Amino acid sequence: MKIIQVSPRFLPNIGGVEHHVASISERMVKSGHDVTVFTLDGDGNLPHLSYENGVEIRRFSYTNLPKLVYTIRQTPSDVLHAHNYHSLIPLISSISAGTKRFFVTSHYHGAGSTKNTDMLLSLYRPFGSWCLSRANSVIAVSNWEKNLLSNEFKIQPTLIPNGIDPSPFQNASPEHRDRPYVLCVGRLEPYKGFQHVIRAMQFLPDHDLIIVGSGNYMLSLVDIATHSDVKNQIVFMNNLSISKLAQMYSGATAHVTLSTHESYGLTIGESLLSGTPCLVRKSGALGDWDEHQGCLSTDETEPKILSNLIIECSSLTPSYTQPTTWDDVVKSLLDLYSNG
Secondary structure, three states, X not given: OEEEEEEOOOOOOOOHHHHHHHHHXXXXXXXXXXXXXXXXXXXXXXXXXXXXXXXXXEEEOHHHHHHHHHHHHHOOOOEEXXXXXXXXXXXXXXXXXXXXXXXXXXXXXXXXXXXXXXXXXXXXXXXXXXXXXXXOEEEEOOHHHHHHHHHHHOOOOEEOOOOOOOOOOOOOOOXXXXXXXXXXXXXXXXXXXXXHHHHHHHHOOOOEEXXXXXXXXXXXXXXXXXXXXXXXXXXXXXXXXXXXXXXXXXXXXXXXXXXXOOOOOHHHHHHHHOOOOEEEEOOOHHHXXXXXXXXXXXXXXXXXXXXXXXXXXXXXXXXXXXXXXXXXXXXXXXXHHHHO
């Protein structure tokens, strides 16, 4: 089968959608399929054409979207699969689909992360709704997202949860540091909620906070740490290997993720597999994880209360041994491509 995956960004850019598209594409190639990823590269520092683990990657600039539309339309394929409703990619792909079987994994979380993006999302809604209505199937990665899509767009999505590769995380050797530490992992953006955890650290003077990720919000987080008088407790890391990240999970007393805009929450599954309990935001898709042993959920951000919840969370014992794997995801997708 000839398959085109279309993603707003791709590796080496870091993010949940990027990881998702790379994971399914590489495994589809291993299953004997021909996979090309079309993606946008805003800074132009990456090659226009490259190959990674058998996947052909074709990058286009944001200023040349007509060429992306034309190239998708002219490239022979059996399946066109677009990712991330919160970008123009599904709309561009639906315009480009022609007679190709068309699928969308929406990664939809219902609102923009700022007032401006929320307003743009409202203006985009008629186009986004049209795009989803054209798809052979719309795929949701969590029950929460599936219900949201059903209620807001009056469609019947197919549930295929995100996958996890258990091998790096199960039985990972814990990171050893001089002081116990709380862990946060993700892109450094305001909606991720790292600022709340930083403020809570003033009530956890015997702990450090390690934040793994990169992004434009880093300087603001440093300022918040300084004003909260906890700068010496905060450690920033990025570009970790999977094995090193697994060690960081395994050695943490708790992993905290309070993001307001998620459709699944891959880092929670990774942490639970590493044996580390998680404190997650109750509202939104992250709340789905509350059903798993070793997870505690809250919408609280007041520093003192949050610090108490982190301590409570650290006493939990995770039990998460049979997650959906990426091989499971690929099998479900290939069945859907053929029959959906």
